[in-house]
Amino acid sequence: MTGEPLLSIDNITKAYPGVVANSDVSFQIQPGEVHALLGENGAGKSTLVKMIYGLVRPDSGSMTFRGAAYAPPEPRIARSTGVAMVFQHFSLFEALNVAENIALGMENPPPQRDLAKRIREVSEAYGLPLDPDRLVGDLSAGERQRVEIIRCLLQDPKLLIMDEPTSVLTPQEVEILFHTLRKLAAEGTSILYISHKLEEIRALCDEATILRLGKVVGKCTPRDTSAAEMAELMVGKSLATPARDNADLGEVILKVSGLSVEPSNPFGTPLRHIGIELHAGEVLGIGGVAGNGQDELLAALSGEVTTAPGTVTLHKNPIGDKGPNERRELGILCGPEERLGHAAAPDMSLVENALLTARQRKNLADSGFVNWGATRAYAEKVIADFDVRTPGPDNVARSLSGGNLQKFVIGREILQDPTVLVVNQPTWGVDASAAADIRQAILDLAQKGAGVIVISQDLDELLEVSDNFAALNEGRLSNVRTTRDLTMETIGLMLGGAHDMHDLDEEAIHAEA
Template identity: 50%
Template sequence: MQPHPRLALHGITKRYPAVLANDHVDLRVGAGEIHALLGENGAGKSTLMKIVYGVTQPDAGRIEWEGRPVTIRSPAEARQLGIGMVFQHFSLFETLTVAENISLALDSREPPAQLASRIREVSESYGLPIDPLRLVHSMSVGERQRVEIVRCLLQSPQLLIMDEPTSVLTPQAVRMLFDTLRRLASQNVSILYISHKLDEVRELCDTATVLRGGRVSGTATPRAESNESLARMMVGGDLRECHLTPREAGETRLELRGLTLASTDPFGTSLHSIDLNVRAGEIVGIAGVSGNGQSELLAAISGERRVGNAASVSICGSASGTLDAAQRRRLGLSFVPEERLGRGAVPEMSLADNALLTAHSAGLVRNGLVRSDAAREFARSTITAFDVKAGSELSPANSLSGGNLQKFIVGREVRLKPKVMVVSQPTWGVDVGAALRIRQALIDLRDSGAAVLVISEELDELYAICDRLAVLFRGKLSSVHPTSQMPVEKLGSWMAGEFAQ
């Protein structure tokens, strides 16, 4: 038994102009303990962890490390103590290689060849293989997550903070990561684990501290709890379930015919003869391991990449392959990308200004002039309808937690009442209550007659909201089948490429 916990927080308080993020929070993490930090989006989890890592300074309270008071003024000081952190939002330079990005984060300097060799060795030993010479801009979200995790593991931390580490990892990679974390814990490494996936928390974690509204609302032993009881601690009440009522689909709204598209990225995945139709009043889901052509497919549908054959993409009966993104939106297409900051929203712009990015056609611009009052009202209504925790509609996008920004982006697109909605990773890093709200919003959109296409690595999500399912593997799409006829074992084998191509 150690006389002191590895980390102890006493009365940590952090206030911002519009919100009290942490309100006298106490937390203790022992050596070799896997400790979960739970709470809704905006409950103060990420702020608390940034204080521990030295990114943010508390307004009150104290931190003890191995029984002695410390002041952590910067991430460099945190790393010197032995604290490492994997952030939910990536901090990678897209034009640099994996090895160059990792080198910038290391306090010691290693020759490039030696560092590349160590990256390969560590990443493979932990079941998260990455190519150290690969450029980050060519990597999928899931692959970038691996870089963040490996970068942290290379620092041999004594306390490892992980903020939604499995959000975009495949089920196989999650199993490998869990094996890694258990091995680290057995070596006396402490782990602070933030996740909205309650099944994972119950399987992996020894203890859980729950935050609600910036305060500790309770502690629990996850293995002794159910998902429902943990969720009640997080939200203060029972959650409503999503309901997908069977219905007859209508006419085809989105159709892909022999869609073939060579990837412009040497590490990307080309698309090969993809056929797909999504009808009014249905949700079609596409499963697949990250990096099998999802980003290329989304670019081809959204208009980010134009296709030489106009007929290969049809939106509401109009050949659209050669149209740009704005022209496709005018046909009734709405789109939610997997990257929130930078693609779904401009980080430094306010929520009202971000509403203008795609909702300008909803009466927010008249005669070429922006109607600021209308933009602010649209943003305010979206915040209210989707329970977005934000200071106001004038808050910049990057001031919101990841889950709250996702709710705003999805809400913005849903409120445009599109004829066709394409959504990628709709509930990545979103708490259980917000995930249910987003999923129900997609179901409601489907029930209103829209055609909805969802690309997700969350199999539970696809089974909960989709009428039909298909799998994308190495740029090829399987046949599409009713969800009721796709047992998870079959879907899993298809994700490994075991379907007729």
Template identity: 50%
Template sequence: MDTRLTLSGITKRYPSVVANDGIDLNVLPGEIHSILGENGAGKSTLMKIIYGSVKPDAGRVFWNGREVNIANPAEARKLGIAMVFQHFSLFDTLTVAENIALGLPKDTKLDELSRRIETTARQYGLDLEPQRHVHTLSVGECQRVEIVRALLAKPQLLILDEPTSVLTPQAVEKLFETLRKLASEGCSILYISHKLDEIRALCDKCTVMRGGKVTGICDPRQETASSLSRMMIGADPPAIKAVDRLPGERMLSLRNLSLEKSHPFGTSLEGISLDLHAGEIVGVAGVSGNGQQELLAALSGEDPRAQAGMIVLRDEPIGRMNAARRRQRGLGFVPEERLGRGAVPDLSLAQNILLSHQNPSTVSRGLIRFGALHDLAASIIGRFKVKAPGPQATAGSLSGGNLQKYIVGREVMRNPRVLIVAQPTWGVDVGAAAQIRAELVALRDAGCALLVVSEELDELFEISDRLVVIAKGRMSPSIKRTHATVDLIGQWMSGLWETPAPARQEVANA
């Protein structure tokens, strides 16, 4: 069978690293082919070369048996290559339909395009509103826009980077059915995911990368999650042992938190009540766009519209306080958006310390202590094994997973009393994810109270002591992790919950 895509000896060098070192790759028509590797292994660079957004220093690219020079993404799209990037390329001030129209012919009619978007979104189980402005979307909803934009092109090769982080378990299976149907019709799929069980369930072939080189090719259906992990990082990720514990003092209380949506496409919060105790992790599950963004803004202080008593931090009403005052009282926060909110792309890692560490050790009498920033950044890089040239590297130069490790590390190093974390391991490889989760658990064991908002159910089941679900701006009862099941939480994510029997419920303020 002729190959759809062949890469031969692809090499890409940057001043401090060889991102791709003589990569060979063959993808057949109708093949679902996984690219597996830890953060910084060179996967994203290779995908950008295929899509024409990065030019290789050496090597050859063959498309349907013919050698091609893909100079830019427009040429890639003409060939029939579509890609969903991990970091999105959307304009905040435009609507979903307007963003998608940018890659289409000038005579495209927006009303007709909106109907196509709605039809495609329904077909693939993705909830999307074409008239909604991008700046009102969560990270997960932005990912849906990118997926639908790619699918509208009816590509011969579809590159997907972490596509299931926005979906319920039920919707994941529906997407897999669609991808299998696409493959049966001859579309080739390059699938990048750190969810090893997904790769084993979906993909026909797997190419493993480490340090910019191909280190193995296998049939993932014949492998275990452990064997794939060993191929990728050289070892099994450390397991986190679940230990039942008595909760400590009440650190954070949400008391009938209700907020009208701040924009027409937002989600109103309705009567959310929850107590968070020292020494516990409460996991918040839910499909993106169901109020997580609004809840995080209310908790962090970005949205201070709540009544003061609706949010109580260690017996002090903080609902009207801004983010800086909340940080001074021991609240830490990791936003879901790495670039733009979690870090300033063009500033160095050392300078980005100032986003959360503004205290006498870093700022004295109005003067920035650059040496202290440098030392703290270096300690985070070392402790969290961040792949970066050093504290002076810009945040935007890091891979997504390494930047996530740095941002989480920056907050952990503050030793917060309460830590709010959004999507802690989104797009992070299995080894780095295990490290981040272990750090969060260690913080819990040291007495911190953590609220973790994640769309990764496996992650929440691994680290949480209790689970709640947010759906349509409402919060479910809390349930002990040991009493919860994936099916139950998946059902609750659709807003279908009833008050559990007392024996199965761990009420938040018990």
């Protein structure tokens, strides 16, 4: 594969006010190659692919596509040249069916019936099962991604860009996707694969370009390079894996039984008969693909959604009907997934955001009047203890990077010394070293005897921190299993919903034998 490259990127530089997103970046993609673009959040991967796709224009440098100069002023031109892209966030209408959604993205859509036929052909040819007549609102995240991929494939692209495609998939769905991508590559389509998951890249990609702080810091052949070596190139230092001493689980502190909640909006997920027993010192990991009830479960535990008193008990006291502040007083603290707008108010300072959840346990208000001095001191303590990088506590939450704000939000809860901590996606969009810090803080908290529930879509994270594991699927929670006994395959089956019945059968057979 050393002929003329399909796409050659030469000395591309792009600066935004205050930050250089890409500096002097060069690399080549050969025809039929799966090329990985590897880097942490904020390394400049997105900006780079946006330039290839015509969404952003470079300040300097040049691109060559199949031997001709290539500078797409808009995505339409990029698509007609043969570049297609599947975004991390889908742009689909839930109330329309698959074929209608695909037609919306086309320049001259054929009649619905012909289009449906072509969708079926392409989906069968590439092993991506998809029914063109189904409503997108009823599809899983993995199926929605297939809609986006097929939308691209119908254009017959020479280069397919995939931005973090596996973040929403179960392990089985990842296998299906990889199968498709390998087949495409074998037919001569090049793939630019963006990710920070090293094992995936080692399994799939032929070549890798590693970015750090907007610069190319290395190139390697992933199959011949260890994950640790790539991680070091990506982060710039070696990372400590979070660890703690062996856990001794104490008595049950939080108990959830028969918890069912109807969703508040038509595309929400209802919770069905959720049962949880959380012990002192335990980290319970709850896995699941996005949209299977994670937000709803957190809201039911935080008290934003109240239920019958007996469905949630803390130290055997019923608290299901208590609101967020009453639960905080009792020691249940939460960190929601959405940092801006839910865990923190974007345009308020960190001092004001410290008051958001710490008022009760830190006595920050006296008969209704806020003690701003004490609030500021608490915000400063969170910033210092959790190494939050910000010029000061008066900066607004929006001005912090994702990782720093997440450290602030998690730190704000942990420093209140919770009995139970519930966090949803604690390291989503956070760079690797901040993620390691956050995970370590969660483990330290459990070590001190608190119970922690980590809801996450990142299986590696759950395997790393949790003692026990359960999967959330369409609002139902699987049986709890000991994490260290689990294989990736079992986890995949649990996430897909094929768990309890199967287990019961097996146990019945064993009992009979």
